[in-house]
Amino acid sequence: xxxxNSKGQVWYREPMMWLVVGxxxxxxxxxxxTYMIAAHQPDPVLERDSSTESQRVGQPLxxxxxxxxxxxxxxxxxxxxxxxxxxx
Numbered sequence: 022x023x024x025x026n027s028k029g030q031v032w033y034r035e036p037m038m039w040l041v042v043g044x045x046x047x048x049x050x051x052x053x054x055t056y057m058i059a060a061h062q063p064d065p066v067l068e069r070d071s072s073t074e075s076q077r078v079g080q081p082l083x084x085x086x087x088x089x090x091x092x093x094x095x096x097x098x099x100x101x102x103x104x105x106x107x108x109x
Contacts, residue, residue, distance in 0.1 A: 032038060
């Protein structure tokens with residue numbers, strides 16, 4: 022026996038029911054899909070040589086490394102500098 026609401030419709034033909042149930046159902050399906058993708062295609066682990074890594078720490082940057090960091094340093098300094106307001 023099917024349950025009918027006050028309009029005489031069965032529960033699965035009610036649009037509001039699908040709005041309430043559809044959102045969480047969509048999130049559950051998306052999370053299961055994301056988990057399946059992550060489980061079957063994991064990111065590779067990067068191997069680091071600990072001896073060369075420990076020697077590099079604390080060493081001055083080479084000119085090539087310094088040049089590659091210049092845009093980031095400019096952005097960091099721009100954000101960190103105080104706002105100067107001049108009265109005209």
